[in-house]
Amino acid sequence: MDRYNFKSVEEKWQKFWEQKKTFSTSVDKKKPKFYCLEMFPYPSGKIHMGHVRNYTIGDVLARFKALQGYNVLHPMGWDSFGMPAENAARQNNLDPKSWTESNIKTMRSQLKKLGLSIDWDKEISTCSPEYYKHQQDFFLDLYDKGLVYRKENYVNWDPIDQTVLANEQVVDGKGWRSGALVERKKLNQWFFNISKFSEELLQGLDSLDNWPNKVKVMQKNWIGKSFGCEVEFKVESSKPIESIKCYTTRPDTLFGFSFLALSVDHPLAKYYEEDKKFQEFKKECSKAGTTEESIASAEKLGFKTDLIAINPLDKNMKVPIYFANFVLMDYGLGAVFGCPAHDQRDLDFAKKYNLKVTAVVKPEMDKEFKIDNEAYTGEGYLYNSKFLNGLKVPSESIIKTIEFLEKNSLGEKKTNYRLKDWGISRQRYWGCPIPIAYDENDLPIKIPRDMLPVKLPEIKKLSSTGNPLDAEENWKYFMLGGKKYRRETDTLDTFVDSSWYFLRFCSPQNTDRGFNQEEANYWMPVDQYIGGVEHAILHLLYSRFFMRALSYKNDNFKLEEPFSGLFTQGMVCHETYKDHNNVWLSPEEVSSDDGKKFFKKDSPSEKVIVGPTESMSKSKKNTIDPESIIKNYGADSVRLFILSDSPPEKDVQWSDQGMIASFKFVQKLWTLNYKILDKIKNN
RNA sequence: GGGCGAAUGGCGGAAUUGGUAGACGCGCUGGUCUUAGGAACCAGUAUUGAAAGAUGUGAAGGUUCGAGUCCUUUUUCGCCUACCA
Numbered sequence: 001m002d003r004y005n006f007k008s009v010e011e012k013w014q015k016f017w018e019q020k021k022t023f024s025t026s027v028d029k030k031k032p033k034f035y036c037l038e039m040f041p042y043p044s045g046k047i048h049m050g051h052v053r054n055y056t057i058g059d060v061l062a063r064f065k066a067l068q069g070y071n072v073l074h075p076m077g078w079d080s081f082g083m084p085a086e087n088a089a090r091q092n093n094l095d096p097k098s099w100t101e102s103n104i105k106t107m108r109s110q111l112k113k114l115g116l117s118i119d120w121d122k123e124i125s126t127c128s129p130e131y132y133k134h135q136q137d138f139f140l141d142l143y144d145k146g147l148v149y150r151k152e153n154y155v156n157w158d159p160i161d162q163t164v165l166a167n168e169q170v171v172d173g174k175g176w177r178s179g180a181l182v183e184r185k186k187l188n189q190w191f192f193n194i195s196k197f198s199e200e201l202l203q204g205l206d207s208l209d210n211w212p213n214k215v216k217v218m219q220k221n222w223i224g225k226s227f228g229c230e231v232e233f234k235v236e237s238s239k240p241i242e243s244i245k246c247y248t249t250r251p252d253t254l255f256g257f258s259f260l261a262l263s264v265d266h267p268l269a270k271y272y273e274e275d276k277k278f279q280e281f282k283k284e285c286s287k288a289g290t291t292e293e294s295i296a297s298a299e300k301l302g303f304k305t306d307l308i309a310i311n312p313l314d315k316n317m318k319v320p321i322y323f324a325n326f327v328l329m330d331y332g333l334g335a336v337f338g339c340p341a342h343d344q345r346d347l348d349f350a351k352k353y354n355l356k357v358t359a360v361v362k363p364e365m366d367k368e369f370k371i372d373n374e375a376y377t378g379e380g381y382l383y384n385s386k387f388l389n390g391l392k393v394p395s396e397s398i399i400k401t402i403e404f405l406e407k408n409s410l411g412e413k414k415t416n417y418r419l420k421d422w423g424i425s426r427q428r429y430w431g432c433p434i435p436i437a438y439d440e441n442d443l444p445i446k447i448p449r450d451m452l453p454v455k456l457p458e459i460k461k462l463s464s465t466g467n468p469l470d471a472e473e474n475w476k477y478f479m480l481g482g483k484k485y486r487r488e489t490d491t492l493d494t495f496v497d498s499s500w501y502f503l504r505f506c507s508p509q510n511t512d513r514g515f516n517q518e519e520a521n522y523w524m525p526v527d528q529y530i531g532g533v534e535h536a537i538l539h540l541l542y543s544r545f546f547m548r549a550l551s552y553k554n555d556n557f558k559l560e561e562p563f564s565g566l567f568t569q570g571m572v573c574h575e576t577y578k579d580h581n582n583v584w585l586s587p588e589e590v591s592s593d594d595g596k597k598f599f600k601k602d603s604p605s606e607k608v609i610v611g612p613t614e615s616m617s618k619s620k621k622n623t624i625d626p627e628s629i630i631k632n633y634g635a636d637s638v639r640l641f642i643l644s645d646s647p648p649e650k651d652v653q654w655s656d657q658g659m660i661a662s663f664k665f666v667q668k669l670w671t672l673n674y675k676i677l678d679k680i681k682n683n
Numbered sequence: 684g685g686g687c688g689a690a691u692g693g694c695g696g697a698a699u700u701g702g703u704a705g706a707c708g709c710g711c712u713g714g715u716c717u718u719a720g721g722a723a724c725c726a727g728u729a730u731u732g733a734a735a736g737a738u739g740u741g742a743a744g745g746u747u748c749g750a751g752u753c754c755u756u757u758u759u760c761g762c763c764u765a766c767c768a
Contacts, residue, residue: 332768336768345768416768645695650696
């Protein structure tokens with residue numbers, strides 16, 4: 001009896017599918033549609049087990065829905081702009097384009113070997129001008145609608161490489177490559193006005209019944225709606241400063257006011273710029289600003305000014321004004337009123353600078369109450385608060401206080417969002433050029449639409465410092481209507497590329513616009529979107545925003561939620577190994593005997609230190625290459641293993657034994673079929 | 684600091700609404716077979732006990748005829764987020 005030859009069977013069917021175009025789809029209004037989409041990959045080189053898991057889950061669903069009679073759209077593309085291409089190009093002296101394209105070629109053939117039911121005719125790549133042309137078109141649309149603007153913003157600046165660093169490139173306050181101390185630098189940058197849609201983006205979450213709750217919660221927290229009050233504090237000063245406004249969610253604790261703190265970026269800082277001590281303080285703040293999570297527990301620092309703030313509820317209560325390192329300019333108004341008794345952060349600050357701590361909320365009306373080292377943030381009743389005494393905290397106290405402040409023109413009710421506008425400028429080469437130019441007065445103009453796409457110039461060798469586009473004089477300057485213009489040399493954040501690619505899949509060959517209206521109407525929204533939870537906030541939020549931005553002031557296109565169903569799969573994990581010198585070992589270097597792990601090579605008897613199971617990553621060397629597994633066991637065995645070992649939303653632990661078990665199962669299934677067929681034939 | 688989630692054999696994990704806890708797979712134990720293979724097949728495998736039985740879902744309480752599942756408290760782990768006023 002024959003054994004199952006997965007190689008010939010899989011090859012046969014993959015060829016069949018390709019020739020017959022089994023999975024190619026088009027609009028068919030007689031059939032119900034199903035748009036099944038997995039997050040498209042970044043072409044980093046080879047596929048990894050995470051891809052195998054992601055695309056297998058989607059593939060099974062797509063095939064299932066097709067069998068149920070749905071017209072299924074199941075496309076694949078490449079998120080092909082981004083930093084790794086630029087880094088690889090610098091390292092290996094080649095251009096990002098050929099690096100990216102050769103990776104795509106490799107990964108495409110690997111995905112095909114997985115036997116996915118993909119409509120390859122709809123393949124797209126975000127770095128191709130046919131794709132980013134439409135993105136530039138959309139950019140101009142948003143520009144015309146007033147959803148794009150330019151402002152100065154801080155970036156992480158590497159003074160040696162002369163380049164802007166992404167947050168993840170800043171390690172311990174130093175540039176990842178140069179090791180130079182990172183500086184904060186102000187640059188003019190482009191922004192999408194996403195905060196205009198804060199409320200809509202928040203409300204929209206309620207309609208997403210087929211999204212995991214945890215993702216909705218994360219987005220909700222990210223948008224960070226809070227209800228409070230802007231309070232105006234009169235200021236006593238020798239300088240021409242009359243008052244300072246603060247945003248607070250706890251106006252009811254105003255009688256516990258003991259200091260006012262400003263961000264070092266607050267407009268009033270201009271009066272202190274000459275002050276040497278203030279300059280030093282500011283420097284100290286920016287240093288701390290870039291380091292890790294320890295920020296939160298970092299020491300509270302303050303710079304005392306000569307200003308005095310007056311409590312709006314009691315003119316006799318006067319408190320000092322500080323600049324403080326914990327106050328952020330981009331939340332609220334860059335100024336906070338300090339109430340140490342009922343806010344831990346304020347209490348830490350007050351203790352350090354010996355400021356008054358007055359409790360104004362106590363948990364129980366009739367009992368004594370005292371604050372020691374812990375601020376009280378719970379429920380209770382107001383006291384020490386004159387005419388507010390006795391109000392229930394927080395149900396009555398906040399509203400009543402705001403009412404009082406509004407009636408006396410001392411403050412204003414205000415809803416605040418944590419969500420900041422989306423900075424889309426990147427000082428990089430390998431991205432979508434921003435279709436903007438500047439005239440001799442540095443005023444921006446839109447590149448006329450008939451001049452799109454603004455193509456990236458081909459650069460064979462990237463300079464080691466600065467933004468490569470800055471050095472491309474031939475590309476940078478151009479004539480239009482007899483005038484000389486300078487192109488914008490920043491490129492778009494790659495999150496823009498991925499904010500609409502699912503629309504492009506509906507009509508990937510459309511030339512006049514990013515998508516064909518009729519086809520988009522048929523296919524959208526995506527019925528099931530599948531990907532890693534790491535994109536739970538930014539990518540998904542940006543896509544939701546982008547659809548609203550395209551729909552905004554547009555009678556032809558109305559789509560708010562691009563993904564009606566979302567599934568976030570777990571990670572693929574593996575044990576980690578180290579040798580006695582604490583060097584990571586890959587599973588290939590380790591052999592297993594009776595549960596003990598040994599080196600395969602040099603010293604076969606030496607034991608290996610087995611570390612915890614962690615998500616597969618190159619840095620820990622605990623990866624398994626899908627290609628070699630497919631070669632040894634066949635695609636179906638890998639697919640079966642990765643689906644059946646643990647539920648798709650949970651992490652899966654790679655195990656060679658489990659892999660072999662799935663292989664055996666596939667063998668048994670085939671043999672069983674073979675036996676049955678044999679029986680039928682012989683009867 | 685805040686949020687979300689998890690905890691069940693030696694291991695990965697089942698148990699969909701509160702109703703026989705441990706499906707399926709791995710590993711392990713014993714056996715059969717010899718085309719010696721990356722085998723295949725049969726039987727067993729929560730703990731304890733010779734057995735009958737007893738005990739068992741991180742810990743402690745509670746609701747219920749009945750709890751892995753619901754409630755309260757707590758511990759540990761994972762993920763996300765972070766000076767958010």
